[in-house]
Amino acid sequence: MEACIMDGTTMKCGAVSGLSTVVNAISLARLVMEKTPHIYLAFDGAEAFAREQGVETVDPNHFVTPENIERLEQAKEANRVQIDFTQPAKGDIRKENAEANGGDSQIGTVGCVALDSHGNLASATSTGGLVNKMVGRIGDTPVIGAGTYANSYCAVSATGKGEAIIKATVAREVAALMEYKGLSLKEAAAYVIEEKVAKGNAGLVAVSANGEVTMPFNTTGMFRACATEDGHSEISIWN
């Protein structure tokens, strides 16, 4: 499991990868940010830090669900690595689904971006990574600037195919377009999702310093919800 958190006001950040017993990866990422001189801890070192800090740990089995075992089997059969994870299909529908959406995710990485009443921005992302990923594979989530980023312009949390998000430095890109090209949050986010990442590979949620919210994606759908202080709120999956 991996996670990452970034505080747009201080630019401090924390990230963890390769966790297997820590109940809340995002909280460990926060501890890395606040309690160490480092930004990123991984695998055995991260697990050791978790114990030093006394965070809640459980047996790795806590995190393994029957659905995921099923998904892993399907992915192995298809010899495929999948984004986050597809719905485990039943019987004959299996093949059809696989072709229909090319193994795209329906549920996956989680993230949150926020602008508080003092104008501070922050972003947090957490994931188990890809189904059937190689052991040791790290995705975009803990890579500052890829899956997670926040500064004084905006806060961004991305999801999708990690490799594509890394090479497009998605989260940083949105902020850079705002800062260096003067685009609005919506324009910047739309541009990154439409032009910088291949179709079917990514989505993101973002908020800006002036309270704009945007949730673009180029996949079939993206689970998302947002709310603003003026009472507007939205929850959706599809376009």
Place this chain on the structure above:
Amino acid sequence: MGGWAIAVHGGAGIDPSLPLQRQEEACQALLSALHLGISALRSASSAVDVVELVVRELELNPLFNSGCGSALTAQGTVEMDASIMDGSTRKCGAVSGLSTVKNPISLARLVMDKSPHAYLAFDGAEAFARQHGAEIVDTSFFIIEENVIRLKQAKEAKSIQFDYRLPSKGWDTCASEAEQMVQMNGVPISLYSPETVGCVVVDALGRCAAATSTGGLINKMCGRIGDSPLIGAGTYACNICAVSATGEGEAIIRATLARDVAALMEFKGISLKEAVDCAIHERLEDGKGGLIAVSNDGHVICGFNTTGMFRALATEDGHMEVGLWD
């Protein structure tokens, strides 16, 4: 301008009293690596092949904090990181936590070319190395006596020894603990060696590539990952430019330094030099690092806000330079 260009670095932040012999050894090593890259460029090798070749050479040299000669973790082990990016495709590969792979940069390349992923770490990366026949050595290969001593001293000083950032202005007058790098660690600064290595190239066809490799911070927590394997922080390449950074990893990550140089060029339409100046002097905290960069039209530059940076660069028209200081 046009034509190929290449730059190599061996770390940012140099103690002004580093023994002259050490300084010369480092320059020689950089020049040697540079010449290797130049020969390859003259034989029409591609940018990504050249950066890998050059960084491999530097990894084998115990003088630098990468591969053989890597800084040691708090446990006295090595955990090496590296990353490579091919600007023409924006494909990338990164590795972290290696302890037996002879050339981390080549494993990063294998991750890029032969795996469905972009970043592998620790046990998984080691397993991948074995599956793909990467050259494996005993971990003692990377550990040098000097670093064992440095680790001991760093522990005695009970602090993390940053590569050694001496802020570029008046280090002797800096009051805060964080800036008194020499005193903070209580380590004889004469033992500090060159650091993280990197190479950037634009080849004869205008393709850019970057590669960076490191052992990380001495006395670091096990599992600590810095900027070198993080695409956008320590390494970045696109069709406009390629960048390899070095310095205090955490500062470089916060600044997404390598990506910012490219973003400044792309979104503000400024030159490589202007972008590097802006990134180094406005985006990066003072005294925290440096970078080398090339642009697709044959320009090459080095920029740093530390006291010194080991670097060498060359262009097709015959220009060549190697340096440590401003």
